[in-house]
Amino acid sequence: MTPSTKNVALVSAAILAVAGGAGYMAAQYAMHHGPTLSSYGNEVGGSFRLMDATTGTMTDQTFHGRWMVVLFGATHCAQDACEPALRNMSAALDQVDPSKRNAVIIFISLDPDRDDADHLREYGAAIGPRVVAGTAAPLSLVDLAKEYHAPIEKVDDPEWTYTMKMSPRFVIMDPNTRYRGTVDANQSTQDMAAHLATIMKKAD
Incomplete structure (x- = not known):
């Protein structure tokens, strides 16, 4: 592996790690706080x-x-x-x-x-x-x-x-x-x- 190829691989790995971490954090937030609900225009009930x-x-x-x-x-x-x-x-x-x-x-x-x-x-x-x-x-x-x-x-x-x-x-x-x-x-x-x-x- 050339130095330039190695750098590209490291940068790609870093991007994937950040993206994965962000996805994990978003999932944890959603589980603890939940998404914004929509009533769909109903007087009672809606999304869940x-x-x-x-x-x-x-x-x-x-x-x-x-x-x-x-x-x-x-x-x-x-x-x-x-x-x-x-x-x-x-x-x-x-x-x-x-x-x-x-x-x-x-x-x-x-x-x-x-x-x-x-x-x-x-x-x-x-x-x-x-x-x-x-x-x-x-x-x-x-x-x-x-x-x-x-x-x-x-x-x-x-x-x-x-x-x-x-x-x-x-x-x-x-x-x-x-x-x-x-x-x-x-x-x-x-x-x-x-x-x-x-x-x-x-x-x-």
Whole structure:
């Protein structure tokens, strides 16, 4: 290798190192602070980026073309309210979407300190295949919860130290990520199904 060739190689290596370092720093910043969210012009809901139950990432665009039914809570859910709400909604969607191809439940954990990938995967799998669970860094969750009009409330608990309250409503986003309405998270399966059918029919 000639001196000139060696210099070119060193400069190239330096450029690659700087570029790689910058990419790493950008990725770390995004994971801790999250990207700027877009409402897409919706009064409720919009874009999101979550760390999913496989330690990867998912965004609203991951589910483009499908109805998204979004609920905030945690695996350590106040009054154990999240699991029955998710089961009822899953059963309701089976009635309005029997093919299981057109709708998905997005369960967003407000407790990233405890809800790692393993917990989220086990929790979602125990409820059913429709439930896709994810979380994000605390600052990102604050912004996302505001976008979806979901309160963030921590409740003292004698067994778990604390739990997170479930959002009172599922937010319904159509296949083009347009806000279409809400469904009370405490409704029965039949009431949820009737409400969903009405919302989806209006969107046709």
